[in-house]
Amino acid sequence: MHVEHLLRDETLGLRLLWAEEALLDREISGVTVTDLEGPARFVRPGEAVLSGLVWWTPDSEQGRTERFVAGLRSADAAVLLAGEETHGSVPDDLIEACVRHRIPLAAVPAHVMFRAVTDKVYLQQWGELSRHHALPENARNRLSHLAAQGGSPEEVVTAAFAHLGQGAVAYVLTATGRTVAATPGAPGLPLVKAAALLASGTGARVPVDTESATTPYKRWHLYLPDPGTAPPRMLHEVAAVLGRCQEQEAQRETGRDRAAAQLGLLLTRDGAESAAVVAAMRSCGLPTAGESYRVATATTGVQGTGPAEDALSEAVAQVAGTGPTVVGRLPDGTAFAVALGTADGLGEVWPRVAACEPSVPLHGGTGAPAAGPQDLAAALAEARFALASAQSTAPRASLLVDASSLTGLEALLTGIPAEVRTAFSRTVLGSLLDSRSASAAPLLHTLRTFLDCDGSWARTAEVLHLHVNTVHYRIRRTEHFTGRDLSRLADRLDLWAALLCHKTVPSADIPHGPAQFEPDAARTR
Numbered sequence: 001m002h003v004e005h006l007l008r009d010e011t012l013g014l015r016l017l018w019a020e021e022a023l024l025d026r027e028i029s030g031v032t033v034t035d036l037e038g039p040a041r042f043v044r045p046g047e048a049v050l051s052g053l054v055w056w057t058p059d060s061e062q063g064r065t066e067r068f069v070a071g072l073r074s075a076d077a078a079v080l081l082a083g084e085e086t087h088g089s090v091p092d093d094l095i096e097a098c099v100r101h102r103i104p105l106a107a108v109p110a111h112v113m114f115r116a117v118t119d120k121v122y123l124q125q126w127g128e129l130s131r132h133h134a135l136p137e138n139a140r141n142r143l144s145h146l147a148a149q150g151g152s153p154e155e156v157v158t159a160a161f162a163h164l165g166q167g168a169v170a171y172v173l174t175a176t177g178r179t180v181a182a183t184p185g186a187p188g189l190p191l192v193k194a195a196a197l198l199a200s201g202t203g204a205r206v207p208v209d210t211e212s213a214t215t216p217y218k219r220w221h222l223y224l225p226d227p228g229t230a231p232p233r234m235l236h237e238v239a240a241v242l243g244r245c246q247e248q249e250a251q252r253e254t255g256r257d258r259a260a261a262q263l264g265l266l267l268t269r270d271g272a273e274s275a276a277v278v279a280a281m282r283s284c285g286l287p288t289a290g291e292s293y294r295v296a297t298a299t300t301g302v303q304g305t306g307p308a309e310d311a312l313s314e315a316v317a318q319v320a321g322t323g324p325t326v327v328g329r330l331p332d333g334t335a336f337a338v339a340l341g342t343a344d345g346l347g348e349v350w351p352r353v354a355a356c357e358p359s360v361p362l363h364g365g366t367g368a369p370a371a372g373p374q375d376l377a378a379a380l381a382e383a384r385f386a387l388a389s390a391q392s393t394a395p396r397a398s399l400l401v402d403a404s405s406l407t408g409l410e411a412l413l414t415g416i417p418a419e420v421r422t423a424f425s426r427t428v429l430g431s432l433l434d435s436r437s438a439s440a441a442p443l444l445h446t447l448r449t450f451l452d453c454d455g456s457w458a459r460t461a462e463v464l465h466l467h468v469n470t471v472h473y474r475i476r477r478t479e480h481f482t483g484r485d486l487s488r489l490a491d492r493l494d495l496w497a498a499l500l501c502h503k504t505v506p507s508a509d510i511p512h513g514p515a516q517f518e519p520d521a522a523r524t525r
Contacts, residue, residue: 153181260328354398428498
């Protein structure tokens with residue numbers, strides 16, 4: 001279908017406001033409905049964009065319209081179809097912006113439903129493709145209706161393989177092996193087994209291509225254990241419909257993203273009223289009474305929206321099942337999730353999710369279970385601290401840390417920002433860190449050994465192969481330079497904490513941390 005064909009359809013009654021003749025001849029690849037001020041992320045080249053203009057207001061600053069239309073231009077949209085129901089007509093500044101950016105513009109009368117436009121496009125597309133695909137006509141018609149009406153992946157695979165009989169088994173799997181949908185009667189596929197099947201190349205596997213799945217953590221695969229069940233052309237046709245399902249799901253998530261961001265803002269704000277938190281939870285679809293919650297945070301260190309949220313969403317989906325969850329971004333850009341229950345098993349899932357993108361370290365943190373909405377802020381604070389610990393402990397490897405595992409001083413210190421740790425060690429150790437002093441290194445080494453030996457003079461002398469009087473002399477010099485008395489427990493703790501904060505302390509001299517996962521293989525310290 002071309003832009004001109006859509007605009008001339010009398011059953012829709014679209015009214016052309018501006019277009020150049022050459023632009024009317026462009027083929028429409030699909031339809032996207034959006035009211036985002038920045039729509040480029042969700043629009044694919046050649047798509048018709050339907051907008052109710054909710055983002056536009058008469059008193060909005062002039063740049064808002066410019067950003068919206070510029071986003072359509074950068075995404076290479078074929079035409080903008082602007083609804084008249086919200087404002088009664090299409091604003092003049094929107095028409096002017098479309099002229100500047102050469103985006104064809106048509107008005108959608110208030111009585112015309114957006115779904116009528118999407119149905120028209122997709123029914124036409126499937127009709128034109130009918131001669132070139134392997135699906136029977138009735139199955140193709142069913143899929144075309146499902147694609148237009150926002151059908152679920154489960155409905156799509158059921159309709160697509162129904163004509164093959166009950167023996168047809170097909171799955172829609174994520175890259176980690178989680179089952180998104182399956183044909184009726186298909187046996188359950190455990191996560192580990194499903195991931196192994198995808199990696200082994202056995203069976204028939206067709207990736208679901210969609211621009212909304214911009215990271216490996218979010219990609220779907222259509223998988224058939226028996227490659228002879230259906231012809232490859234049919235599988236690619238079904239995968240195309242599944243791609244539309246995923247696109248529509250991404251569009252529906254836009255509203256949930258805003259609600260999640262509001263919840264995250266409230267949970268990080270000191271003194272946020274509990275009533276506001278409860279209201280935000282309801283907006284996110286979370287129950288607010290009689291439940292316990294688990295909060296998790298994540299970051300990949302990759303700039304921009306997407307990777308950390310997608311990875312965390314996939315990880316939580318594996319342990320939370322079908323229960324309601326919320327995944328969003330905190331004001332500082334950190335991804336966070338709130339799930340019902342305790343989310344047990346997240347540590348086992350983490351390396352599988354991280355393996356989707358081995359070159360990118362995936363760091364995460366979890367807090368203690370929250371008994372109710374009033375405890376969510378504290379649980380989030382714990383999860384953020386645990387995340388900082390994971391980043392500090394394994395900066396180049398994927399690692400999930402639970403706040404409950406930070407049971408020792410060294411583990412606790414890993415959650416403190418590196419700059420703060422460095423400043424503390426310099427303040428406490430002072431001239432013992434002066435590399436220009438010949439006596440600094442021996443004194444620092446003696447202090448570390450003395451504390452490692454629990455303050456035993458004889459054991460310290462034995463380990464260092466020194467006379468005990470030399471150890472006494474060095475410790476007195478250390479006390480002089482640091483202003484601390486090593487006979488006092490408090491001063492010993494200060495010096496030990498400073499040594500742990502000092503970045504040059506060999507890992508063999510300090511207690512070992514939690515399990516961490518290298519990009520290519522698991523490694524336990």
